[in-house]
Amino acid sequence: MKTLLVFGQSGQLARALAAEAPMYGCAVICAGHERGDLAARPQAAVEIIAAEKPGLVINAAAYTAVDLAEKEEEKARAINALAPELMAKECGNQNIPFIHVSTDYVFDGRAGRPYVESDTPHPLNAYGRTKLEGEQRVLSVRPQAMVVRTSAVYERGGKNFVDTIRRLVKEKNSLRVVNDQIVSLTRARTLARQLLVLAEQPEGGLYHATAQGEAAWFAIAGVIRDHENAACELVPITTVEYGAPADRPRYSVLDNARLRLRGLDRMHHWREDLMEYLDGG
Numbered sequence: 001m002k003t004l005l006v007f008g009q010s011g012q013l014a015r016a017l018a019a020e021a022p023m024y025g026c027a028v029i030c031a032g033h034e035r036g037d038l039a040a041r042p043q044a045a046v047e048i049i050a051a052e053k054p055g056l057v058i059n060a061a062a063y064t065a066v067d068l069a070e071k072e073e074e075k076a077r078a079i080n081a082l083a084p085e086l087m088a089k090e091c092g093n094q095n096i097p098f099i100h101v102s103t104d105y106v107f108d109g110r111a112g113r114p115y116v117e118s119d120t121p122h123p124l125n126a127y128g129r130t131k132l133e134g135e136q137r138v139l140s141v142r143p144q145a146m147v148v149r150t151s152a153v154y155e156r157g158g159k160n161f162v163d164t165i166r167r168l169v170k171e172k173n174s175l176r177v178v179n180d181q182i183v184s185l186t187r188a189r190t191l192a193r194q195l196l197v198l199a200e201q202p203e204g205g206l207y208h209a210t211a212q213g214e215a216a217w218f219a220i221a222g223v224i225r226d227h228e229n230a231a232c233e234l235v236p237i238t239t240v241e242y243g244a245p246a247d248r249p250r251y252s253v254l255d256n257a258r259l260r261l262r263g264l265d266r267m268h269h270w271r272e273d274l275m276e277y278l279d280g281g
């Protein structure tokens, strides 16, 4: 049985990978920040890989606090760029397949159509800059690594839009929700399965792996509100009105072009996954 080493433990994707990997014939070891703090010592990643000698490594660890990253870019850079480079290098030394996860926020959202892997990135915020640097560092030291961009991730036990809105529509009479950011809402469980499928047929380079379809946060909130039969009024607002510290792309939908081309796209429509999730599945 192959051993999968996951960087990340309590994170949304890390937990989903731990739950799903046995179905793909993998034993799993998760390494969270208590095993090695990648901000303080990115080198810890190398020591963990060397100690565990896994058959596959997936990096689900990241600095994901998009707004806070504006003030903590160096910390975000250590976790999102320096540590992944070291992981990729060590996996190269030991000839271990490596999957690194990245984000739609490497794009500026001005394309006006879904982004394919060959589109030129141009991040709008510090988080996106550190994630883009991570992609570039990983692929420059290990072209055989797979860098998989995803978007708007949610899963049970995580800090995410779906769970937040589900709670708030029951607590509040009215809720302002951003209506000018279009995303592909992606369930971590589906993404985890997709990464495990990709790992079975490794081929280096960039991939996009997001749910099919697209929607503004406001429309997604409407689906959640209706599912919960809540009376909460939803008020559409703009990104500027919301006033978050970090700017975000207005249209960051990704096209899973390369997965589709390889016959490996296992992602679902966002609405199908969301309904199943809200129904408890």
Ligand SMILES: NC(=O)c1ccc[n+]([C@@H]2O[C@H](COP(=O)([O-])OP(=O)(O)OC[C@H]3O[C@@H](n4cnc5c(N)ncnc54)[C@H](OP(=O)(O)O)[C@@H]3O)[C@@H](O)[C@H]2O)c1
Pocket (backbone or CB within 6 Å): 007, 008, 009, 010, 011, 012, 013, 014, 031, 032, 033, 034, 036, 037, 038, 039, 040, 059, 060, 061, 062, 063, 064, 079, 101, 102, 103, 104, 105, 131, 150, 151, 152, 153, 154, 158, 159
């Ligand atoms: N969340 C989204 O909406 C979204 C959107 C696009 C792309 N992505 C990408 O998808 C991937 C998975 O995201 P997620 O939503 O699962 O993230 P998450 O729930 O925020 O989890 C982050 C993970 O990173 C680990 N981590 C954070 N700081 C660390 C440190 N200093 N040292 C070691 N580990 C550290 C955490 O470790 P512990 O388990 O020890 O806490 C946790 O497992 C990331 O690459 C992210 O950039 C996410």
